[in-house]
Amino acid sequence: MALDAPQIGSLTRTAMAAELLDADTELELARRWRDEGDEQALHRLVTAYMRLAVSMASKYRRYGAPMNDLIQEAGVGLMKAAEKFDPDRGVRFSTYAVWWIKASIQDYVMRNWSMVRTGSTSSQKSLFFNMRRIRAQIEREMERDGVQLSGEEIRVRIAAELGAPLRDVEMMEGRLAGSDFSLNAQQSGDEGREWIETLEDDSPNSEARVTRNHDLKAARTWIETAMDALSDRERMIIRARKLGDDPETLESLGSKLKLSKERVRQLESQALRKMRRRLEDSAGAEPAMLAAAF
Structure with a gap:
């Protein structure tokens, strides 16, 4: 607290x-x-x-x-x-x-x-707390000696001084120079418009959702047609092994059906062949393409 x-x-x-x-x-x-x-x-x-x-x-x-x-x-x-x-x-x-x-x-x-992770390694931690001090020291030496160093040369010297990789110096320089901004903050020169409004919506558009729903419905119909070719036991095995979110193991199904693991595997293979034949016999290229997945 x-x-x-x-x-x-x-x-x-x-x-x-x-x-x-x-x-x-x-x-x-x-x-x-x-x-x-x-x-x-x-x-x-x-x-x-x-x-x-x-x-x-x-x-x-x-x-x-x-x-x-x-x-x-x-x-x-x-x-x-x-x-x-x-x-x-x-x-x-x-x-x-x-x-x-x-x-x-x-x-x-x-x-x-920052909301963005600033650093986690020992060299990044050292940079976070010491980089500004080292930079100020280098700049004082430049002024005293009357020399000019480029930004890259200063970063190289900071890396050498703190024993840190140059890439960490470059990353930390950007982190310390920036700050977090709210996406709900208004843009300057664009009254009333927030930054969040400029982000691209990557969610599926209406057309994509309709197409996807149509494809899922068609695939569901083809699978139900293929399942009609199976016996009750084969249908149970396919549902447990292929259509569930958490597929059962052969050993688990064998215990339920009082069969060996190998026998369950054979029944699964047999059921898949039946489904494949049923789909291949159906009219149209799409069921045949689905059959290739079995």
């Missing part, structure tokens, strides 16, 4: 007033949680480092995400860190938690940046 502004203010004040843990206390709490499942120890450990989570969340406000959501995601990352932390590795919990908090916040920002 999203937190409102008063809740965020209260949470922030609580985080800022939380105790500062020394290394020994932190280690003891982490072990009590890991070894004994002591929830009080977990609560004390997490509360002590909510200050860190809030501080890190505030650094991502420039991406346009609500602060309350950022703090919630930071808290999620902090909880994951507490769940996975191994106190016997000789690392402070705060050092370990930074990575999880950062990852949780960044995943949230990227998920909500």
Whole structure:
């Protein structure tokens, strides 16, 4: 559940007033949680480092995400860190938690940046959060050195700086340069007309629907005619094997008919031959074409 502004203010004040843990206390709490499942120890450990989570969340406000959501995601990352932390590795919990908090916040920002998926790989994630900074750095160096680089040359340098494929740089540049627009927004210079009205309707038109319905009706009639040539048992096998949405297996039909799987296969083949002959004997080319499908 999203937190409102008063809740965020209260949470922030609580985080800022939380105790500062020394290394020994932190280690003891982490072990009590890991070894004994002591929830009080977990609560004390997490509360002590909510200050860190809030501080890190505030650094991502420039991406346009609500602060309350950022703090919630930071808290999620902090909880994951507490769940996975191994106190016997000789690392402070705060050092370990930074990575999880950062990852949780960044995943949230990227998920909500655009309706179009912004990126999923590590290189795309690095580009999303660092490309503008690297570009600005390159542009400052160009101005200082009095050189001019083309857009392609700048992208190549960004790719080299961040160790990312050039195609990812080009993709992310387009994503960061654009933004989402509502299809219900009105076009400029075309009063009253929305963008959605310019989309081509790819649904079948009336003529196509009529033709399709006619063809389906004719095929249904031909199949019913072909089925008249079958015995009741053969008709059952064909319906179960060929005309259902979820075709039955030979083994399943064999159990129902008390026949071997091989015998059911033989009866199916025999029934299909009968249907094919009936359709071939019918007048017109269309039934003969349908017969080829059996």
